[in-house]
Amino acid sequence: MNASLYFELVDAxxxxxxxxxxxxxxxxxxxxxxxxxxxxxxxxxxRARSEALDLRYQLGxxxxxxxxxxxxxxxxxxG
Numbered sequence: 001m002n003a004s005l006y007f008e009l010v011d012a013x014x015x016x017x018x019x020x021x022x023x024x025x026x027x028x029x030x031x032x033x034x035x036x037x038x039x040x041x042x043x044x045x046x047r048a049r050s051e052a053l054d055l056r057y058q059l060g061x062x063x064x065x066x067x068x069x070x071x072x073x074x075x076x077x078x079g
Contacts, residue, residue: 001034013045022050 009029016022029042 001032001038005032006034006038009042010045013042013049016049016053019053022046022053 009032012025012028016025026046029039029046034042
């Protein structure tokens with residue numbers, strides 16, 4: 001994978017601020033061809049972001065609106 005594309009995806013995961021945005025970024029990661037190690041790292045980052053959003057929601061500070069369903073189910077990317 002092109003290094004600049006990889007770091008662009010890493011940055012996109014780090015900027016996720018809501019469930020709808022998380023889904024968009026996860027779909028982008030799934031659609032991108034990459035080495036298995038790169039995919040594992042990005043999947044782990046997506047899972048951590050999802051868990052952070054879940055925790056924020058549970059603590060009463062909902063993730064950003066805009067398609068946000070308020071569900072607390074973690075998004076795990078199948079790889």
